[in-house]
Amino acid sequence: MADVAREAGVSRATVSRVLSGSVDVAPERRDRVLAAIQELGYVPSSGAQQLAAGRTxxxxxxxxxxxxxxxxxxxxxxxxxxxxxxxxxxxxxxxxxxxxxxxxxxxxxxxxxxxxxxxxxxxxxxxxxxxxxxxxxxxxxxxxxxxxxxxxxxxxxEVDNATQLARAVYEHGHRRVAVMSTSTENSLAENLRGDTSAAVLRELGCEVTKIDTRRFAPLSEITATMIDLVRAGKVSAVMFSNDLWMLDFVTHARRIGIRVPRDVSVIGCDGVLHGLPYMDLASLRLPxxxxxxxxxxxxxxxxxxxxxxxxxxxxxxxxxxxxxxxxxx
The missing domain is CATH 3.40.50.2300 (Response regulator)
Known part of the structure; x- marks a missing residue:
């Protein structure tokens, strides 16, 4: 600030008033200060300003x-x-x-x-x-x-979200369902979402295969597990804890000839991924x-x-x- 004041030929107080937006500065002096700031590449320290103001x-x-x-x-x-x-x-x-x-x-x-x-x-x-x-x-x-x-x-x-998802799967007639539940080390929210979905489905009388993922497991590993369940005829629907997992599964399944939803139904959660409606992928939109x-x-x-x-x-x-x-x- 001292360098700016010296370059503009004004006091440091004037520079401070210009930076704070004060109207109590003559236009000609303001212009000189702004020109000096531009010339010197001066950037005010927000930390110093906050300390001076006594608040952040x-x-x-x-x-x-x-x-x-x-x-x-x-x-x-x-x-x-x-x-x-x-x-x-x-x-x-x-x-x-x-x-x-x-x-x-x-x-x-x-x-x-x-x-x-x-x-x-x-x-x-x-x-x-x-x-x-x-x-x-x-x-x-x-x-x-x-x-x-x-x-x-x-x-x-997440309890309400998981309940909505589980009931939607049940109301579409599915009774054999695979539910992905992410490890708590990866996501507390997705873990609660998956565990609650599985519990609600079981209360409704469904046969649930719960897939507990290890910490930061690769997408390919989870997808392969789900594919095996579908091929074995053990599930008619798969619930994913987020849409990225669902999208990876659908992409791989279609590549190897498993048809969605004819061979298996899928639903995810998040609902913010662009293109979900275009791809006809069901989800729950988080607020x-x-x-x-x-x-x-x-x-x-x-x-x-x-x-x-x-x-x-x-x-x-x-x-x-x-x-x-x-x-x-």
């Missing part, structure tokens, strides 16, 4: 690999609503296959950047691990199952936009007035998107 408007966001369309959309929506609220998002996106230790390291890096709040939007790191940060700054668990009384949750209603906006509302209020909100766990159910891939028996 930065939020740390821990999120899974955005190659998954659901996380990509969540990331974009959180960024959108943060900008509307005048907040700055600093994102940490650990390598998707490294697991909880790397995510915890990323959370600590965010804290080291002096963020004013944390949004934890990943299904790997445990609540017991993130609770240690709640005494330091506001923390909101986003899009993941949450029941800890010390951590505010804004998430998808990503609602969860993103609400998480920003909550973290903003917690940062503005700490202790003003009761810690609750908000959940939002999704909407079935039925298509030809879920055929009737």
């Amino acid at each position: 408007r930065s939020i740390g966001l821990l999120i899974r690999d955005s190659r998954n369309p659901t996380y990509g959309l969540l990331h974009a929506e959180v960024q959108r609503w943060a900008e509307e609220a005048g907040l700055e998002i600093i994102t940490a996106m650990p390598t998707h296959h490294r697991g909880a230790p790397q995510e915890m390291a990323a959370l600590r890096r965010l804290l080291g950047m002096r963020v004013g709040g944390l949004l934890v939007a990943t299904g790997v790191v445990r609540t017991s691990d993130i609770k240690q940060f709640t005494s330091v700054l506001p923390v909101v668990s986003v899009g993941r199952p949450e029941n800890d009384p010390e951590v505010y949750g804004v998430s998808y209603d 990503v936009e609602v969860v993103a906006r609400r998480s920003i509302d909550v973290i903003s209020q917690l940062m503005e007035t700490p202790g003003s909100m009761e810690i609750v766990h908000e959940t939002y159910g999704g909407e079935l998107q039925l298509a030809d891939s879920l055929g009737h028996v």
Whole structure:
């Protein structure tokens, strides 16, 4: 700032007023300051500005690999609503296959950047691990199952989602169903989704083959297991915990002559992948936009007035998107 002031021939206070948008600066001086900023390539330190103001408007966001369309959309929506609220998002996106230790390291890096709040939007790191940060700054668990009384949750209603999916499969006449359930080390949400779907189907009298995936198992391994079940005639429908798994299965099945839905019906979950209706793939659309906006509302209020909100766990159910891939028996 001193260099800019010297280049423009003004005081540092004048430079500060220009940067803050103050109208109390003569147009000619403002133009000189802006020209000096452009000439010198000066970028204000947001961290220093926040320290000077005695508050921070930065939020740390821990999120899974955005190659998954659901996380990509969540990331974009959180960024959108943060900008509307005048907040700055600093994102940490650990390598998707490294697991909880790397995510915890990323959370600590965010804290080291002096963020004013944390949004934890990943299904790997445990609540017991993130609770240690709640005494330091506001923390909101986003899009993941949450029941800890010390951590505010804004998430998808995975029990309701799984129940909707299971009942849709049952109502289409399927009684022998394979259900994919992701390991808790990979995704708490998908694990709950799969386990609940299997439980609901069994209560309805279905024969359920539950496929418990190991941590970060390759798509080809899961697909091969499902293909074997279909070829053996053991299932008439396959339920996937997310749409990427379903899409890989359908692609491989069609390549080897297994017809969807004539030979086997399929349904996934997420519903944000572009082209699902065109491919006639059934799914459940997660309310990503609602969860993103609400998480920003909550973290903003917690940062503005700490202790003003009761810690609750908000959940939002999704909407079935039925298509030809879920055929009737």
